Amino acid sequence: MAADASSQDHQPSRDPYDRHVGRYSPELARALIAVVEIERGQRALDVGCGTGALAEALAALLGADSVAAIDPAQASVETCARRVPGADVRVGRAEALPFGDGEFDAALAQLVVPWMSDPARGVAEMRRVVRAGGVVAACTWDFASGMTMLRSFWDAAVAVDRRGAMQAGALDRTRLCDPDELRELWAQIGLLEIDAGELVVGADYADFDDFWWPFSAGVGGSGRYCASLDEAGREALREEVRRRLGSPTGRFRLTARAWYVRGRRPGADPATTQRSKETTWR
Ligand SMILES: C[S@@+](CC[C@H](N)C(=O)[O-])C[C@H]1O[C@@H](n2cnc3c(N)ncnc32)[C@H](O)[C@@H]1O
Secondary structure, rough: EEEEOOOOOOOOOHHHHHHHHHHHHHHHHHEEEEEEEOOOOOOOEEEEEOHHHHHHHHHHHOHHHHHEEEEEOOOHHHHHHHHHOEEEEEEEOOHHHOOOOOOOEEEEEEOOOHHHOHHHHHHHHHHHHHHEEEEEEEEEOOOOOOOOHHHHHHHHHHHHHEEEEEEOOOOOOOOOOOOHHHHHHHOOOOOOOEEEEEEEEEEEEHHHHHHHHHHHHOOOOHHHHHHOOOHHHHHHHHHHHHHHHOOOOEEEEEEEEEEEEEEHHHHHHHHHHHHHOOOOOO
C-alpha cells in the first residue's frame, strides 16, 4: 500500500536537526497519521518525539491535551514541549514507557525503532500502553535506496573516502529499515492486522548551500563525519554530493521513502477480533 504525502511549503525551524533529516519530518508525520487512521477524540503517544514534528501534527488533529510524547534527549524534549504547548512531553525511553496499560488509542514511533537499544522491548511497551484494539505504528527510512538526501551523501563519501566513510558507518543502520523485518517484529510482539507499506515524502531546499549547511555544521552522524574531514576532503565531498544531485542551481526538492508498519493490540472486543481475522484496515 502506498501513501504519497502532498508537497507543502515547509519553513524549517532554527533547530539544526530540523534543517537536516528533520526537514522531512512534518510531511512524514502527516503521511504516517493518514495510514494509522487516528480520529478526533482519541489519545496518542509519540515515541522518540525528537523535536516534535509528529507530536505537533497529532496535536493539530487531536488537540495538544490528547497527545503525549517521549524522548531520551533532554534538549529535544524541551524543543518539543515549546513546539506543542499543552502536550504531556517527558524524558524517557521506549523500552520503559512511564505510562499505564491501555492509556492510548495509538502509539507511534517515527524514525526511531532502528535506534532503540532493544526494539522488541520498545515495541512491546508501545503495545502495552495502547488499549485493546489500539494501534501501534512506526516508520523508518528506506536507507538502502529511498532516502535520497542521506543516500547521496554517503554514496559520495564512499566514492571520495571509502575507508573513512565505511568506518563512519556509511552503510550501517539498515536494521529494521525494511518492511518485511518490521512486519516480523510486529508479529513477534503479538500485534494483529499487520500491514506495511511505503510513505513517500519530500523536502524543499532554497539552494545547494541550504542543503549542505547541516553537513558542514556537523549535524547528525553524517555531519560529524563531514566535520572530521580536512578542508580539502570536505570540499571534495561537497562537490561529489552536488554532482550526484544533478548540480542543482536555485530551489530544488528531494524525495524520501520511508517504510511504515502498523498493527493492532489484540482485544476482547468481538469487532476487533473479527477485524483481525479479516486483516482489513479501512
Ligand atoms: C531520527 S530521530 C527522529 C525524531 C522524530 N521522531 C522525527 O521524526 O523527527 C530519532 C529519535 O529517537 C530517539 N531515541 C533514541 N533511542 C530511543 C529510545 N530507546 N527510545 C525512544 N526514543 C529514542 C532519539 O533521541 C531521537 O530523538
